Amino acid sequence: MKNYTGQILAIVLVILVVTSVIGFALYARIIRDSQRVVDERASIEANELTETITGLLASSDYDNLTRDDVLRELFGDNLDCLYTADGCRVSNMTLERLKDFLRSLGFDENVLSDFDFDDEYCMVEIAMRYNNENDRLEIKQDYAYSVLLNKVDWGRCTSIDFFMERIDAQAFTISTFYKQNNEYKDYARNDIDGYLYSSGGVGDWKNYTPNQSQLSFPGNYDINKDGFPVHEARFKPLGGDSHLRWRLVGECDVSGYLFVEVGAVCGGKYIGKEFILYGDVFAPPLFDYVLFNGFGNLEMDWDFD
Numbered sequence: 001m002k003n004y005t006g007q008i009l010a011i012v013l014v015i016l017v018v019t020s021v022i023g024f025a026l027y028a029r030i031i032r033d034s035q036r037v038v039d040e041r042a043s044i045e046a047n048e049l050t051e052t053i054t055g056l057l058a059s060s061d062y063d064n065l066t067r068d069d070v071l072r073e074l075f076g077d078n079l080d081c082l083y084t085a086d087g088c089r090v091s092n093m094t095l096e097r098l099k100d101f102l103r104s105l106g107f108d109e110n111v112l113s114d115f116d117f118d119d120e121y122c123m124v125e126i127a128m129r130y131n132n133e134n135d136r137l138e139i140k141q142d143y144a145y146s147v148l149l150n151k152v153d154w155g156r157c158t159s160i161d162f163f164m165e166r167i168d169a170q171a172f173t174i175s176t177f178y179k180q181n182n183e184y185k186d187y188a189r190n191d192i193d194g195y196l197y198s199s200g201g202v203g204d205w206k207n208y209t210p211n212q213s214q215l216s217f218p219g220n221y222d223i224n225k226d227g228f229p230v231h232e233a234r235f236k237p238l239g240g241d242s243h244l245r246w247r248l249v250g251e252c253d254v255s256g257y258l259f260v261e262v263g264a265v266c267g268g269k270y271i272g273k274e275f276i277l278y279g280d281v282f283a284p285p286l287f288d289y290v291l292f293n294g295f296g297n298l299e300m301d302w303d304f305d
Contacts (some may be wrong), residue, residue, distance in 0.1 A: 049115055049122060049264040053098070054273045055157035057116030057260055060105055062279045066258065073104045076125060087129025087259065093296055097125050123271075127261040134245035136165060137257075137276075144236040145244055148280045150179065151253045154223050161219075165211040166197040171238035172208075185228040196270070211243075255279030293299035 005243050050053075055066065064070065066171055071079055074090055081088040097111060103109055117124065131137075131212035133205060139145045149160070175192045178185040196206035217223055235244050256279055 009088075037214055045122065046114075046269050046271040047262045049124070049266065049294060050262050050271045050273050052112070053124065053126070053262045053264070054254050054275060056105075056107060057262065058275055058277060061063065062255075062258065062277055064105060064304065070101075070104050071128075072180065074101050082128060082130050083132070084129065085132065085134070087127050089125070089127035089261075091123070091125045093124040093126065095122060116163040117145070122264060122266040125261075125263040125265075125286045127259075129258040129259050131248065131259070133245060133247040135259075136245050137245055138167070139235060139242050139297040141169065141236050141237055141240050144234050146232050146234045146280070147246065148255060149217065149223075150229070151255070152223075152233045153251070153253060154218070156250055157248070157252035159216050159219060160252055160254065161214040161216045161247040163211050163214055163238075163245050163247070163250065164195070164233070164235065165245070166240070167237075167242055168240035169197065169237035169242045171196045172237045173233060174215065174221075175234040175236070176225075176230060177232040177234070178225050179231035181243075183228075184231070184249035185226055191225075214247075229298075230294070253292065 002004045056238050068079065071082070071088075075081070075088040079088065095115060099109060099112055102111055137145065147160075147162075152160070162174075171194060173192055177187075177191070194205045195206060197210055215221065217230060217233070222228070223234070235242075246254075258277045258279070259274065260276045260277055261272060265271060
């Protein structure tokens with residue numbers, strides 16, 4: 001009888017141990033699942049807040065966003081950092097401080113009413129900087145990027161040097177537009193140039209050494225043609241993507257662009273976005289009326305028969 005009693009106790013003990021292990025395992029699984037749900041919710045909230053701020057800033061007028069009083073509301077009195085490689089950055093912004101900044105931009109005070117978090121749950125980070133000559137702006141295949149030169153005082157601006165760098169494009173074109181008051185100069189054949197990323201030009205296509213050959217106004221291109229001052233230079237890569245950068249020599253009033261980073265931390269989860277706000281609005285490539293297939297000579301076809 002004693003032997004049976006000992007066996008029963010041993011069996012009960014084993015059952016208790018196994019049950020405890022299973023119980024602890026289930027408890028740990030429940031805790032992990034609960035934490036995962038909390039983390040996923042925090043990530044969703046951080047993403048929604050980041051997307052909302054990004055949308056508000058991206059829809060803002062460039063001249064309005066870059067006003068000194070608006071930027072000081074965000075970064076304080078020292079704005080020299082906007083011209084550095086790292087830019088100006090503010091972290092650990094509460095939602096109340098963010099609302100003050102958005103109000104300075106002209107947004108309604110209830111624009112963030114959907115985000116009813118306490119200051120310890122969600123914090124915001126915003127960074128901005130102006131473009132500099134070391135930046136490389138990526139232009140997608142068959143898209144165009146325009147630099148408006150209509151505000152440049154060529155008495156104070158020595159030159160503006162453009163550089164293209166191949167990503168996987170085969171060639172690129174530069175179109176120049178000249179305008180006096182509200183009248184554009186009639187478009188001519190020599191108002192567009194084609195460049196090949198290769199040794200030796202083909203036909204009307206010129207050779208271009210990536211990131212070395214500079215395309216300058218004035219120099220390679222006229223700042224006045226037929227009595228019309230230069231208004232716009234448009235760059236379009238063909239057969240792939242390219243990088244564009246430019247260098248200003250002298251005091252050149254060229255509207256560039258603003259790099260903006262937006263991030264939010266909610267419940268310890270960080271989501272960040274970045275975008276570029278352009279200083280000038282230019283026509284999209286949909287309205288380019290000169291089409292290329294990347295083959296043959298760059299020449300006009302005057303045969304309309």
